[in-house]
């Protein structure tokens with residue numbers, strides 16, 4: 001292997017450059033695929049609501065040497081030696097999470113939002129006990145009681161939904177809570193575009209003696225930036241992942257606000273102690289310390305003034321996106337948006353969600369098929385698509401660009417023939433024009449945090 005490094009580089013700089021070079025020389029096949037993925041991301045319009053573009057400084061932390069350290073336990077109380085800097089990294093991550101979200105407790109070891117939710121469920125419920133969560137069709141998540149996940153298999157899951165105006169039906173939540181007396185009330189969503197009333201949920205939880213879990217996985221960045229109200233001091237537990245809207249670190253968090261020292265479900269431990277024990281040793285062994293470093297870095301970005309501007313742009317763009325769809329005659333579910341999500345009923349325009357998703361991807365625009373409230377089509381087909389603006393805000397797009405995006409999307413959808421629910425044909429001229437338009441837009445609005453791609 002040739003040494004291409006210069007003497008002015010730092011140790012970490014030499015390490016990273018040598019690592020990339022070693023990968024290229026020793027495993028060109030994998031290197032080629034990773035390079036192609038980097039190029040793909042630079043050259044497509046990612047409008048996936050559940051993604052963002054991690055800051056390179058957070059991405060690189062995921063690849064650092066803390067990965068090599070096995071460190072069961074928590075800072076200052078490890079079951080392994082060699083954890084001096086590991087403890088510093090984890091404590092930094094905890095302190096930054098608490099500062100950014102105004103929390104009094106944070107567990108940064110959970111690997112995903114799914115495991116964060118499971119940690120809270122198993123802290124509050126025994127097998128067979130009742131939880132109340134939002135139904136999938138209404139915008140809830142699999143982990144909130146769907147039979148397809150452990151949450152709906154191990155516990156008795158009762159679901160709430162939307163009212164006639166496509167808003168969370170809080171009166172029905174209250175009625176169901178009174179009827180079923182759940183031990184855990186879950187709020188937070190995966191495809192709901194409106195502001196959530198955390199205090200109403202807490203009042204319902206308190207009335208029936210339930211613990212409250214707010215899952216802010218989708219809107220964590222907006223909450224951190226003060227663009228969406230915070231559940232931290234309303235919910236007993238708040239969970240999120242760090243990779244959807246926090247632009248860095250792939251993993252989960254469990255946070256607690258003012259109730260951190262409240263005695264928990266076992267009547268002995270505080271809520272904070274309960275979560276610590278449930279994460280390790282009940283659910284996990286040694287955490288991924290590189291991911292924890294990436295979470296610390298991600299939180300550094302989220303706590304900066306630049307991030308507030310990104311979050312404000314996310315919301316400005318999504319509302320422009322919703323308006324642009326309406327102007328073209330589409331039905332926007334929920335009537336619009338308060339966050340980064342826009343759900344569009346495409347079946348009404350004669351195309352299924354899955355065909356719309358695939359046709360758009362063929363043209364360089366990435367969105368997700370999504371069921372809409374009261375959808376009669378199965379999850380593999382769907383009547384809608386869900387779009388999000390996290391990946392557009394980091395390109396510093398403007399509301400006018402949303403009009404251009406919708407023009408291209410509309411052109412593709414109206415020139416795609418639906419052959420069956422899951423098959424379609426796009427007119428070749430439309431596809432060529434759309435690919436050119438997307439390439440031009442991506443060049444004009446590059447990902448601002450990434451170095452440009454060169455051939």
Ligand SMILES: Cc1ncc(COP(=O)(O)O)c(C=O)c1O
Pocket residue numbers: 050111112113114115141143188189190215216217218241251252
């Ligand atoms: C509300 C909500 N909770 C949890 C999850 C699961 O996240 P993860 O992929 O980190 O397990 C998702 C993912 O879409 C989500 O939208």
